[in-house]
Amino acid sequence: MSVSQAIDVDRPPPQARGWPRARIIGYLLVGFWIAFGFGIIAYLIGAWNGAFFARYAPAYLQGLGTTLALVVISMILGAILSLPVTYCRMSRSRFLSGLAYCYVYFFRGTPLLVQVYLIYYGLGSFRVQLESVGLWWFFREAFNCGVFAFALNTAAYQAEILRGAIESVPRGQWEGAASLGLHKLQTLRKVVLPQAIIVALRPYGNELVLMIKASAIVAIITVYDLMGNAKLAYAKSFDFQAYVWVAIVYLVMVEILRHGVEWIERRITIHLHR
Amino acid sequence: MPAQSIWTLLSWGPDGWSDDIAYGALVTISLALATLPIGLTIGFFVAWAKQSEEPSLRLAANIYTTVFRGLPELVTLFLFFFGMPILLQYVIRLFKPEATIDVDSFIAGMIVLSLIFSSYSSEVFLSAFRAIPKGQYEGGYAIGLSKWQTMRKIILPQLLRIAFPGLENCWLSLLKDTALVSVVNLAETLRNAGVAARVTKHAFLFYSFAALVFLALAILSSIATGFILRSLGRREAR
Numbered sequence: 031m032s033v034s035q036a037i038d039v040d041r042p043p044p045q046a047r048g049w050p051r052a053r054i055i056g057y058l059l060v061g062f063w064i065a066f067g068f069g070i071i072a073y074l075i076g077a078w079n080g081a082f083f084a085r086y087a088p089a090y091l092q093g094l095g096t097t098l099a100l101v102v103i104s105m106i107l108g109a110i111l112s113l114p115v116t117y118c119r120m121s122r123s124r125f126l127s128g129l130a131y132c133y134v135y136f137f138r139g140t141p142l143l144v145q146v147y148l149i150y151y152g153l154g155s156f157r158v159q160l161e162s163v164g165l166w167w168f169f170r171e172a173f174n175c176g177v178f179a180f181a182l183n184t185a186a187y188q189a190e191i192l193r194g195a196i197e198s199v200p201r202g203q204w205e206g207a208a209s210l211g212l213h214k215l216q217t218l219r220k221v222v223l224p225q226a227i228i229v230a231l232r233p234y235g236n237e238l239v240l241m242i243k244a245s246a247i248v249a250i251i252t253v254y255d256l257m258g259n260a261k262l263a264y265a266k267s268f269d270f271q272a273y274v275w276v277a278i279v280y281l282v283m284v285e286i287l288r289h290g291v292e293w294i295e296r297r298i299t300i301h302l303h304r
Numbered sequence: 305m306p307a308q309s310i311w312t313l314l315s316w317g318p319d320g321w322s323d324d325i326a327y328g329a330l331v332t333i334s335l336a337l338a339t340l341p342i343g344l345t346i347g348f349f350v351a352w353a354k355q356s357e358e359p360s361l362r363l364a365a366n367i368y369t370t371v372f373r374g375l376p377e378l379v380t381l382f383l384f385f386f387g388m389p390i391l392l393q394y395v396i397r398l399f400k401p402e403a404t405i406d407v408d409s410f411i412a413g414m415i416v417l418s419l420i421f422s423s424y425s426s427e428v429f430l431s432a433f434r435a436i437p438k439g440q441y442e443g444g445y446a447i448g449l450s451k452w453q454t455m456r457k458i459i460l461p462q463l464l465r466i467a468f469p470g471l472e473n474c475w476l477s478l479l480k481d482t483a484l485v486s487v488v489n490l491a492e493t494l495r496n497a498g499v500a501a502r503v504t505k506h507a508f509l510f511y512s513f514a515a516l517v518f519l520a521l522a523i524l525s526s527i528a529t530g531f532i533l534r535s536l537g538r539r540e541a542r
Contacts, residue, residue, distance in 0.1 A: 056353070056360030063367050139476075139522040140515045141483035144494055148515060151501060152508035246376035250487055257378060270390055277379050284374040 070274065077271045086263045086272070093259035094279065096173070100248060100255060101241050104177045108184030115189035120196070130189070137186035143247050145183055150175040150251045176248035180241065187237055195230035196222060228299055235291030239284055246280070256280070313504055314513070321500040321510065328496035329517050331410075335482050335492065338414050340475070343421030350422060351429030352455075365426070372423035377484055380420065385412045385488045413485035421478050428470030432463045465536055472529045479521055493517050 118130035137145065153160065153169050160166040168174050199222045207217035249258035260276035263269070316322045353365035372380065385407060392405045436459060444454030486495035497514035501507040 050358075052356055052358040052361055056356075056358045056362075056364060059353075059364035060360045060367075063364060136515075136519065139480075140518045141480040141494070143483045143486070144511060144515045144518060147494070147498065148508065148511040151498075152511045155506060155508040243374075243376040246378040247484070249378070257376070260379075261382075264386070270387055273379065273382050273386060277375055277383055280376055280379055281371065281374045285370070288374075 074271060074274065077269065079269065079271075082263075082267060082269055082271070086259065086267075089254075089259045089263065090256065090275065090279065093254055093256040096253065097242070097245050097255040097257075100173065100176055100180065100253070101238070101245050104180035104184055105238060105241060107177070107181035108188050111181060111185035112188035112192055115185055116192045116196070119189060119193055134186045134189055137183050138190070142179070142183055142244050143250070146176060146179045146247060146251055149179045172248070172251045172253045176245075176251065176253050180245070180248075183244075184237060184241055187240075188234070191230050191233040191237065192226075194233070195226035198229045199225045228302075231295050231298065232291065235287070235295075238291070239287055242284060242287065243280070310506070310509060313500075313506060313509070321496075321504070324496045324500060325493060325510075325513060325517065328491060328493040329521070331490065331492040332479070332482050332517075333521070335410065335413055335417070335485065335490070336475075336479050339417040339421055339478060342414070342418040343425060343474075343478070344471070346418060346422035347425030348429050350426035351433055354426065354430050355433045369423040369426055372419045377416070377420055377481055378487065381413070381416045381484055381488060384416050385409065388412065388415075409485060409488045409490040412488060413482070413490055417478060417481055417485070420481060421474060424477070425467075425471060425474045428467050428474060429463065431470070432467035433459075435466050436462055468529075468533060468536065472526070475525060475529075476522055479525065480518065483518070 115130050115133060118126040119134065121127055149169070150172060153175070157166060160169060169178075203221055203225070204217060207221045212220065245255060246257035248255055249261050252258070254262065256276055256279060260272045263272040312319050314320055314322055316326075350365045350368055353361040354369075356362060375383075389405045389407050392407075393403070396403045396405065440458055440462070441454055444458045445451075449457065482492060483494045486492055486498070489495065494514050497510040497517075500513075501510040504510070
C-alpha cells in the first residue's frame, strides 16, 4: 500500500464540539478551583495585617532555613547510613540480610511520628546512661533528635531505593566486567552505579519531597522549623492566615523540587530518548 | 507512688495501660477503615478524570493531586482542623447567629486522610488505567454498553486487579498517617501511648509499644492482602 493510498483512507469525522457531560463537569470543577483560588487570595487580602507580617515573616524565613537544614543533613546522613544497610541486605549471609530486612521493615512499617517520639521522649528514659556515655548533650536538643530520627528513617527507604536500582542492572553487566578483570568495587563504581543512578533518580527525588513534607512533624517536638513557627504564630495571634501562608510556602517548595528533579531526569536520560 | 513493675504497667485493667492502647488501636483501625472507601472512590474518579479526553477535567484532577500531594499531611490536617470551624461558622451564622461549631477530630482526620489517600491512590489507578488496552472499551461499546456500564462491568474489575499491589502500599501509608491525627487529640494508639508515657514516666516503653502495634497492623495487613491477592490470582487462572 502506497503512502497516498494510506492518506486517502476515510478519517473518522471530527468530534462534535458540543457540551458533553464530561465537559460540563470539567468546567464546573475548574470553575470551583478558580473560585477557591480567588477565595484564598481574597481571604489573604482581607486578612492582611502589616503588623502580623512584619512580626512573623522573619520567623518564617528562619524556620524555612531550619527545615532545609534538617532535611539536607538527614538526607546526607541517611545516604551514608544506607550504604552498609544495602550491603547487608544484598549480602549472601542469611544473618546480615535478615538484620537489614528487620531494620528496613521497622522503619518503613511504623509511623515517622512514633519514631520521632521514641527518640525524643523515649531516650529521655535513659538519661543517666546517656550522660555516662557522654551523649546526653546530643539527645537533649529537639533538633538533633529530629535529625537522628529522620536519618534513620530515610536510611531505610534509601537502602531500598539503592537495592532496587542495583538489582535493576542486569547480571550480565557484572559478569562482563568480571571477565574484563575489574574487581567488584571497580565494577560497582564504573559499570553498575552509572546505570543504577538513572533508575534511582526519580525515587530519590520522591524521597526528598517526602522528607520535606515529613519534616513538618518536628514542629510537634518543639523544633521551630517552618511549621513550628506557623504553630507559634497561630498560638500567639489566633490568626488563621498563619497556616495558609505556611501551606503556600510548602506547596511552592515541593513543586519547585518536583519540577527540578524532572528536569534533571530529562537531562541525564537524554541519550535514551530517540 | 511506689515504683511499679513493668509488667503491672503493661497489664490489662485499671493499673495497666494495655487496655487503653488496645482501645487506641481500635480507633486507629476504624479511622483507617472509615477512610478507605471514601479515599478509594475519590481516587478512582480523580484517575478517571485524569485520563479523560476532556482537558478541563484533566486540569481539575491535576490541580487536586498537586495540592494534596504537595502539602505536608500535618499542614493539611491543621488547615482543616482549624480552618473548617471558621468557614462553617461563617456560613452557619448567616442563618443562625450565636451558633458555635466544633469539629470532631475523628471527622477532621477522616476528611484529611481521604484527601491524601485519594490523591495517592489516583496515581495508582491512573497507571492501572493505562495498562488496560483500548480494545476493552471498544469491545464494551460494540456490544451496546453505555460508557458507565463499560466502566463498571468491564474496566473496573480488571482495574482493581492491576491496581491492587499499588493500593496495598497506599493502605500501609494510610495506616501510618493515622498517627498524625493524634496531634489534634484523637485518642488513637499513639495518643494513648503518649498519655501512658507521661503518667508513668516510662516513655521508651510505651512508645515502643505503640511502634509494635503499628508494626503488628502492618504485618496483619500484608497477610490479609496476600490472602486477597492469592484469591484474585486463582480467579484469574480459572
